[in-house]
Amino acid sequence: MKYIFGNWKMYLSHKEAVQLAVSIAKAAEGNKVKVALFPAFTTLHAVHLSVQDHAITLGAQDCSPHKSGAFTGDISADMLKESGCQYVLAGHSERRAIHGESSALVRAKAMAALEAGLTPVICVGENLSERESGHYLAVITSQVKESLPELMHSDRYIIAYEPVWAIGTGKVPTLAEISEVHKMIASLLDRDTSVPENASARTPVLYGGSVKVSNAEEIMETDYVDGVLVGGASLNAEEFSKIIQCA
Ligand code: PGA
Numbered sequence: 001m002k003y004i005f006g007n008w009k010m011y012l013s014h015k016e017a018v019q020l021a022v023s024i025a026k027a028a029e030g031n032k033v034k035v036a037l038f039p040a041f042t043t044l045h046a047v048h049l050s051v052q053d054h055a056i057t058l059g060a061q062d063c064s065p066h067k068s069g070a071f072t073g074d075i076s077a078d079m080l081k082e083s084g085c086q087y088v089l090a091g092h093s094e095r096r097a098i099h100g101e102s103s104a105l106v107r108a109k110a111m112a113a114l115e116a117g118l119t120p121v122i123c124v125g126e127n128l129s130e131r132e133s134g135h136y137l138a139v140i141t142s143q144v145k146e147s148l149p150e151l152m153h154s155d156r157y158i159i160a161y162e163p164v165w166a167i168g169t170g171k172v173p174t175l176a177e178i179s180e181v182h183k184m185i186a187s188l189l190d191r192d193t194s195v196p197e198n199a200s201a202r203t204p205v206l207y208g209g210s211v212k213v214s215n216a217e218e219i220m221e222t223d224y225v226d227g228v229l230v231g232g233a234s235l236n237a238e239e240f241s242k243i244i245q246c247a
Pocket of ligand 1: 007229231232
Protein backbone atom coordinates (compact mmCIF):
# COMPACT_ATOMS: atom_id res chain seq x y z
CA MET A 1 0.00 0.00 0.00
CA LYS A 2 1.40 3.38 -1.03
CA TYR A 3 1.82 6.31 1.33
CA ILE A 4 0.63 9.72 0.17
CA PHE A 5 1.51 12.43 2.65
CA GLY A 6 0.66 16.11 2.30
CA ASN A 7 2.90 18.68 4.00
CA TRP A 8 0.93 21.91 4.30
CA LYS A 9 3.87 23.91 5.70
CA MET A 10 2.89 27.38 7.03
CA TYR A 11 -0.18 27.75 4.85
CA LEU A 12 -3.99 27.78 5.26
CA SER A 13 -6.30 29.45 7.73
CA HIS A 14 -8.28 27.38 10.19
CA LYS A 15 -11.33 27.33 7.92
CA GLU A 16 -9.34 26.58 4.76
CA ALA A 17 -7.48 23.74 6.47
CA VAL A 18 -10.69 22.04 7.63
CA GLN A 19 -12.36 22.43 4.22
CA LEU A 20 -9.36 21.07 2.37
CA ALA A 21 -9.00 18.14 4.78
CA VAL A 22 -12.65 17.17 4.33
CA SER A 23 -12.39 17.29 0.51
CA ILE A 24 -9.22 15.17 0.59
CA ALA A 25 -10.80 12.71 3.04
CA LYS A 26 -13.71 12.18 0.65
CA ALA A 27 -11.36 11.67 -2.29
CA ALA A 28 -9.35 9.14 -0.31
CA GLU A 29 -12.37 6.99 0.46
CA GLY A 30 -12.20 3.55 -1.09
CA ASN A 31 -8.62 4.05 -2.28
CA LYS A 32 -6.11 1.57 -0.97
CA VAL A 33 -3.55 4.18 0.07
CA LYS A 34 -2.32 5.58 3.37
CA VAL A 35 -3.07 9.28 3.30
CA ALA A 36 -1.79 11.62 6.00
CA LEU A 37 -2.02 15.38 6.21
CA PHE A 38 0.52 17.58 8.02
CA PRO A 39 -1.21 20.88 8.91
CA ALA A 40 0.20 23.72 11.01
CA PHE A 41 0.07 23.13 14.78
CA THR A 42 -2.80 25.55 15.32
CA THR A 43 -5.16 23.71 12.98
CA LEU A 44 -4.20 20.15 13.91
CA HIS A 45 -6.96 19.44 16.36
CA ALA A 46 -9.72 20.97 14.25
CA VAL A 47 -8.54 19.01 11.22
CA HIS A 48 -8.39 15.87 13.36
CA LEU A 49 -12.00 16.32 14.48
CA SER A 50 -13.16 16.93 10.91
CA VAL A 51 -11.59 13.78 9.45
CA GLN A 52 -11.61 11.36 12.36
CA ASP A 53 -14.37 9.25 10.83
CA HIS A 54 -12.47 8.96 7.56
CA ALA A 55 -9.60 6.74 6.59
CA ILE A 56 -6.99 9.48 6.61
CA THR A 57 -4.54 10.27 9.35
CA LEU A 58 -2.71 13.27 10.67
CA GLY A 59 0.85 14.33 11.32
CA ALA A 60 2.67 17.39 12.60
CA GLN A 61 5.56 19.17 10.91
CA ASP A 62 7.96 19.17 13.86
CA CYS A 63 8.23 18.36 17.57
CA SER A 64 10.47 19.13 20.50
CA PRO A 65 13.14 16.60 21.45
CA HIS A 66 12.04 17.11 25.08
CA LYS A 67 9.14 15.44 26.84
CA SER A 68 8.03 18.57 28.69
CA GLY A 69 9.56 21.52 30.50
CA ALA A 70 10.46 25.17 30.21
CA PHE A 71 10.81 25.30 26.43
CA THR A 72 8.80 28.36 25.42
CA GLY A 73 7.32 28.07 21.96
CA ASP A 74 8.00 24.35 21.56
CA ILE A 75 5.47 21.55 21.20
CA SER A 76 6.05 18.07 22.60
CA ALA A 77 5.34 14.79 20.87
CA ASP A 78 2.86 13.90 23.64
CA MET A 79 0.91 17.09 22.87
CA LEU A 80 0.80 16.13 19.20
CA LYS A 81 -0.41 12.66 20.02
CA GLU A 82 -3.15 14.19 22.14
CA SER A 83 -4.14 16.47 19.24
CA GLY A 84 -4.79 13.44 17.07
CA CYS A 85 -1.46 12.93 15.32
CA GLN A 86 -0.06 9.59 14.27
CA TYR A 87 3.03 10.93 12.50
CA VAL A 88 5.51 13.78 12.85
CA LEU A 89 8.07 15.05 10.36
CA ALA A 90 11.62 15.17 11.70
CA GLY A 91 14.40 17.04 9.94
CA HIS A 92 12.51 18.45 6.98
CA SER A 93 15.10 20.30 4.89
CA GLU A 94 13.46 23.64 5.70
CA ARG A 95 14.04 22.94 9.42
CA ARG A 96 17.60 21.76 8.74
CA ALA A 97 18.41 24.80 6.57
CA ILE A 98 16.40 27.65 8.14
CA HIS A 99 16.63 26.57 11.78
CA GLY A 100 20.06 24.95 11.56
CA GLU A 101 18.84 21.58 12.78
CA SER A 102 21.60 18.97 12.90
CA SER A 103 21.11 15.27 12.32
CA ALA A 104 21.77 14.73 16.05
CA LEU A 105 18.81 16.98 16.88
CA VAL A 106 16.69 15.25 14.26
CA ARG A 107 17.51 11.92 15.91
CA ALA A 108 16.53 13.31 19.34
CA LYS A 109 13.22 14.50 17.90
CA ALA A 110 12.61 11.14 16.26
CA MET A 111 13.28 9.40 19.58
CA ALA A 112 10.89 11.74 21.39
CA ALA A 113 8.26 10.94 18.75
CA LEU A 114 8.75 7.19 19.19
CA GLU A 115 8.46 7.50 22.96
CA ALA A 116 5.14 9.29 22.54
CA GLY A 117 3.86 6.55 20.25
CA LEU A 118 4.16 8.60 17.05
CA THR A 119 5.81 7.43 13.85
CA PRO A 120 8.56 9.86 12.86
CA VAL A 121 8.94 10.64 9.17
CA ILE A 122 12.65 11.33 9.02
CA CYS A 123 13.63 13.55 6.09
CA VAL A 124 16.97 13.42 4.29
CA GLY A 125 18.24 14.83 1.03
CA GLU A 126 21.17 16.54 -0.63
CA ASN A 127 21.35 20.16 -1.79
CA LEU A 128 22.24 21.21 -5.32
CA SER A 129 25.98 21.60 -4.80
CA GLU A 130 26.15 18.20 -3.10
CA ARG A 131 24.31 16.68 -6.06
CA GLU A 132 26.52 18.42 -8.62
CA SER A 133 29.74 17.52 -6.81
CA GLY A 134 28.74 13.86 -7.08
CA HIS A 135 28.95 13.35 -3.29
CA TYR A 136 25.23 13.08 -2.74
CA LEU A 137 25.19 9.40 -1.80
CA ALA A 138 27.74 10.01 0.95
CA VAL A 139 25.75 13.01 2.22
CA ILE A 140 22.51 11.04 2.35
CA THR A 141 24.26 8.07 3.97
CA SER A 142 25.51 10.24 6.83
CA GLN A 143 22.13 11.90 7.24
CA VAL A 144 20.43 8.50 7.47
CA LYS A 145 23.05 7.09 9.86
CA GLU A 146 23.04 10.15 12.11
CA SER A 147 19.31 10.95 12.09
CA LEU A 148 17.76 7.54 12.63
CA PRO A 149 17.28 6.35 16.21
CA GLU A 150 18.60 2.95 15.23
CA LEU A 151 19.85 1.78 11.89
CA MET A 152 17.65 -1.17 11.22
CA HIS A 153 14.78 -2.19 9.07
CA SER A 154 11.88 -1.30 11.31
CA ASP A 155 8.25 -0.39 10.91
CA ARG A 156 8.59 2.18 13.69
CA TYR A 157 9.63 4.95 11.35
CA ILE A 158 9.38 6.20 7.79
CA ILE A 159 12.10 7.87 5.75
CA ALA A 160 11.43 10.61 3.21
CA TYR A 161 14.09 11.27 0.57
CA GLU A 162 13.65 14.88 -0.51
CA PRO A 163 16.44 16.37 -2.63
CA VAL A 164 16.56 20.00 -1.45
CA TRP A 165 16.96 21.26 -5.02
CA ALA A 166 13.67 19.60 -6.00
CA ILE A 167 11.56 21.09 -3.19
CA GLY A 168 9.20 23.76 -4.45
CA THR A 169 11.27 24.26 -7.60
CA GLY A 170 9.46 22.13 -10.17
CA LYS A 171 12.76 20.29 -10.80
CA VAL A 172 12.53 16.56 -10.34
CA PRO A 173 15.30 13.95 -10.46
CA THR A 174 14.98 11.29 -13.15
CA LEU A 175 13.29 8.06 -12.10
CA ALA A 176 16.69 6.34 -12.28
CA GLU A 177 18.15 8.95 -9.92
CA ILE A 178 15.26 8.50 -7.48
CA SER A 179 15.57 4.74 -7.62
CA GLU A 180 19.34 4.87 -7.06
CA VAL A 181 18.96 6.81 -3.79
CA HIS A 182 16.00 4.78 -2.56
CA LYS A 183 17.83 1.53 -3.21
CA MET A 184 20.85 2.83 -1.32
CA ILE A 185 18.71 3.88 1.66
CA ALA A 186 17.01 0.47 1.63
CA SER A 187 20.39 -1.26 1.69
CA LEU A 188 21.55 0.92 4.60
CA LEU A 189 18.56 -0.43 6.52
CA ASP A 190 19.60 -4.01 5.74
CA ARG A 191 16.57 -4.34 3.59
CA ASP A 192 16.87 -7.10 1.00
CA THR A 193 17.49 -5.10 -2.15
CA SER A 194 17.78 -8.09 -4.47
CA VAL A 195 14.16 -7.53 -5.43
CA PRO A 196 12.61 -4.08 -5.63
CA GLU A 197 10.18 -4.30 -2.73
CA ASN A 198 7.49 -1.73 -2.75
CA ALA A 199 4.28 -2.10 -0.78
CA SER A 200 5.71 -4.80 1.47
CA ALA A 201 8.53 -2.66 2.75
CA ARG A 202 8.80 -2.55 6.54
CA THR A 203 10.57 0.78 6.61
CA PRO A 204 8.78 2.77 3.96
CA VAL A 205 10.94 5.21 1.99
CA LEU A 206 8.94 8.05 0.43
CA TYR A 207 10.06 10.46 -2.26
CA GLY A 208 9.37 14.21 -1.94
CA GLY A 209 10.18 17.24 -4.08
CA SER A 210 7.89 18.76 -6.73
CA VAL A 211 5.52 15.79 -6.85
CA LYS A 212 2.52 16.72 -9.02
CA VAL A 213 -0.34 14.92 -10.76
CA SER A 214 1.81 14.79 -13.89
CA ASN A 215 4.63 12.80 -12.27
CA ALA A 216 3.11 11.14 -9.17
CA GLU A 217 2.13 7.88 -10.82
CA GLU A 218 5.51 7.16 -12.41
CA ILE A 219 7.35 8.15 -9.23
CA MET A 220 5.17 5.85 -7.11
CA GLU A 221 5.79 3.01 -9.56
CA THR A 222 9.56 3.49 -9.36
CA ASP A 223 11.50 0.65 -7.75
CA TYR A 224 12.05 1.05 -3.98
CA VAL A 225 9.64 4.00 -3.74
CA ASP A 226 6.91 3.37 -1.17
CA GLY A 227 5.02 6.62 -1.56
CA VAL A 228 5.31 10.38 -1.81
CA LEU A 229 5.57 13.41 0.46
CA VAL A 230 3.83 16.26 -1.34
CA GLY A 231 4.16 19.95 -0.50
CA GLY A 232 2.64 22.54 -2.85
CA ALA A 233 0.33 20.14 -4.68
CA SER A 234 -1.23 18.99 -1.39
CA LEU A 235 -2.70 22.47 -0.87
CA ASN A 236 -5.06 22.03 -3.79
CA ALA A 237 -7.98 19.63 -3.22
CA GLU A 238 -8.36 18.64 -6.86
CA GLU A 239 -4.65 18.14 -7.50
CA PHE A 240 -4.01 16.16 -4.32
CA SER A 241 -7.13 14.04 -4.84
CA LYS A 242 -5.90 13.11 -8.30
CA ILE A 243 -2.53 12.13 -6.85
CA ILE A 244 -4.36 9.86 -4.39
CA GLN A 245 -6.40 8.35 -7.17
CA CYS A 246 -3.40 7.53 -9.34
CA ALA A 247 -1.73 5.43 -6.62
P1 PGA B 1 7.02 20.42 -2.79
O1 PGA B 1 7.47 20.22 -1.25
O2 PGA B 1 6.15 19.23 -3.14
O3 PGA B 1 6.30 21.71 -2.82
O4 PGA B 1 8.28 20.42 -3.60
C1 PGA B 1 7.78 18.97 -0.71
C2 PGA B 1 8.16 19.09 0.75
O5 PGA B 1 8.73 20.12 1.14
O6 PGA B 1 7.89 18.19 1.56
